[in-house]
Amino acid sequence: MSMTPFSLSGKRVFVAGHRGMVGSALMRALEKKDCVLIVGGRDKVDLRRQNETEHFLKDECPDLIFVAAATVGGIMANSTRPAEFLYDNLVIETNIIEGARQANVSKLVFLGSTCIYPKLAEQPIREDSLLTGPLEPTNEWYAIAKIAGIKMCDAYRRQYGCDFISAQPTNLYGPYDNYDLQNSHVVPALMRKMHEAKLSQSKEVEIWGSGKPLREFLHVDDLANALIFLAEHYSEEGHVNVGTGEEISIGGLADVLADIVGFKGDLVFNTEKPDGTPRKLTDVTKINSLGWKASIALREGLTDSYAWFLEHVVKNELRGIGS
Numbered sequence: 451m452s453m454t455p456f457s458l459s460g461k462r463v464f465v466a467g468h469r470g471m472v473g474s475a476l477m478r479a480l481e482k483k484d485c486v487l488i489v490g491g492r493d494k495v496d497l498r499r500q501n502e503t504e505h506f507l508k509d510e511c512p513d514l515i516f517v518a519a520a521t522v523g524g525i526m527a528n529s530t531r532p533a534e535f536l537y538d539n540l541v542i543e544t545n546i547i548e549g550a551r552q553a554n555v556s557k558l559v560f561l562g563s564t565c566i567y568p569k570l571a572e573q574p575i576r577e578d579s580l581l582t583g584p585l586e587p588t589n590e591w592y593a594i595a596k597i598a599g600i601k602m603c604d605a606y607r608r609q610y611g612c613d614f615i616s617a618q619p620t621n622l623y624g625p626y627d628n629y630d631l632q633n634s635h636v637v638p639a640l641m642r643k644m645h646e647a648k649l650s651q652s653k654e655v656e657i658w659g660s661g662k663p664l665r666e667f668l669h670v671d672d673l674a675n676a677l678i679f680l681a682e683h684y685s686e687e688g689h690v691n692v693g694t695g696e697e698i699s700i701g702g703l704a705d706v707l708a709d710i711v712g713f714k715g716d717l718v719f720n721t722e723k724p725d726g727t728p729r730k731l732t733d734v735t736k737i738n739s740l741g742w743k744a745s746i747a748l749r750e751g752l753t754d755s756y757a758w759f760l761e762h763v764v765k766n767e768l769r770g771i772g773s
Contacts, residue, residue, distance in 0.1 A: 456556070456613070457682070458480075458678070458681070458682065460484060460486075461556075462485070462486045462511060462512045462513050462514070463485045463487055463488065463512060463515075463516070464487075464490060464507075464510060464516070465487070465488075465515075465518060466515060466516065466517050466518060466542075467517070467518035467520060468489060468490075470520075470522075471624065471627055472518040472673060472674070473519070474625065474626045475626075475674035476516055476677060476678070478671070479671065479675055479678055483678070485514075488510050488512055490506055497546060498538060498541045498542060499545070500541075500545050500548075503546060503549045507546075511553065512555055513557065514558070514559075515546060515555055517560045519542050519546075520542065520561075520592075521542075523535070527633060528588055529588060535595065536595055539595030540598060543560065543598070546558075547599070550612070550614070551606060551612055555612075556613060557681055558603065558612070558613070559615055559680060559681050560603050560617070561616075561617055562597075562600055562616055562617065562619070562689055563596050563619070564620055564732070565586060565589045565592060566593050569583065573729050573730070574695070574731040574732060574733035574734075575733055576735075577690065580600075580689070581597070586727075600618075602614075604687045608687065615680060615681075615685065615686070617677055617680055618692060618732070619668060619691075619692045619693065620668050620691070620693035620694070620730075621635065621636075621665055621666060621730075622673060623635070623637040623755055624671060624755050624758070625671075625754075625758045625762070629641070629642050631643070636700065637703070640704055640707050641752075641755065642759075644707050644713040645711050645756075648713045653715045653716065654715045654718045655704075655708075655713065655715060655716075655717055657704050657718065657720065659700065659719065659720070659723050659724060659725040659726070660701075660719055660725055661700045661702075661719045662725065662728070663700050663726055663727065664697040664698065664699055664729045665699075666696065666697045666698075666731050667694070667698070668694055669755075671746060673692055675745075679741075679742045680740075684740060690736050690737050690740075691733060691734055691736060691737060692737055694748075695731070695733075695738070695744075704717050706748065707756075710752055710756050
C-alpha cells in the first residue's frame with residue numbers, strides 16, 4: 451500500500467457535522483491550513499437523504515471528507531431511541547461513503563467511537579480487539595452503526611481502491627461539549643455540578659459510584675489535529691485508535707475539576723450508583739508509531755474547557771438564550 455502523503459494544500463475539504471464538538475474542532479484546525487472549507491449544514495443538505503447527499507457531493511467536489519456527523523446521546527437516549535440511533539447513523543455514513551465514491555473524492559476519514567469495542571475487551575484496548583466479544587448493551591445500536599462505517603471504509607478500499615480510512619477516539623472533552631446534566635458525559639457533568647455548587651456555596655457535591663474506575667480523556671483539539679495528521683499520512687485498511695494512553699480515576703478527575711472550578715466543599719461518592727467498566731484505556735501504539743502524540747495535558751485542557759464553559763454556556767444562560 452502506497453504511503454504517499456496526502457497534501458491539504460489547495461484542497462477542498464468537507465467536514466460533515468461541522469457544528470458538533472468534533473466537527474467544530476476540525477473547522478478551527480483546518481482554518482489554519484491552506485485549504486478551502488466546504489460548509490454543508492442541515493439547511494443545505496440532509497445527510498440522511500441519499501439523493502441530496504450525492505448531489506451535494508457532486509456539486510461541491512470535495513477532495514477530502516471528514517465524517518463527524520452522527521446522531522449521538524447518552525445511555526437513556528440509546529435505550530429509548532434504538533431504531534433512530536441505528537437508522538440515522540447507518541444512512542448518514544453509507545450516503546456519505548457511497549456519495550464520496552461516486553464523486554471521486556480523493557480521501558475520506560470516518561470517525562468511530564469507543565463503544566465499538568467489546569464490553570470486556572482486554573486493556574489497554576488494541577485495534578484488533580474489534581468484534582472479539584459482546585458489546586456494551588446500553589449503546590450497542592450506536593456501536594453497530596459505527597462498526598458498519600469502519601467496515602465500509604475497509605470494503606470500499608478493497609473493492610474500489612478508495613483511500614478511505616477510520617479513526618477511533620477515546621473519551622472526548624472540550625469546547626462545544628454537552629453541558630446538560632441529564633445526558634452529558636462525566637467531564638461536563640462534573641464541571642457543571644462543581645460550578646453550581648460553588649455558586650450556591652454547597653458544602654458537598656455527590657459523585658456517582660466509588661470514584662475508582664479509570665478513564666482516559668482526550669481534548670477535542672488534540673483529536674482534530676490527529677484526524678488531520680491521519681488524513682495526511684495514513685492510508686491503510688483498519689482503524690486507528692486516537693487517545694493519550696494515560697488514565698485517571700473518576701475520583702482523581704473530580705479532585706482536579708474541583709481545584710480548577712474553585713469548589714472548596716467535600717466530594718461525596720454515592721456507592722449505591724453503578725461504577726460502569728472498571729477500566730477503559732486505548733492502546734495508542736499504532737498512531738504513536740506513525741508519528742503523532744497527544745499534546746494537551748489534562749489539567750491544561752480542563753482549565754481551557756472551564757474557561758469556554760464560563761464564556762459560552764454560563765453567559766448565554768444568563769442572557770436567557772441557552773447553551
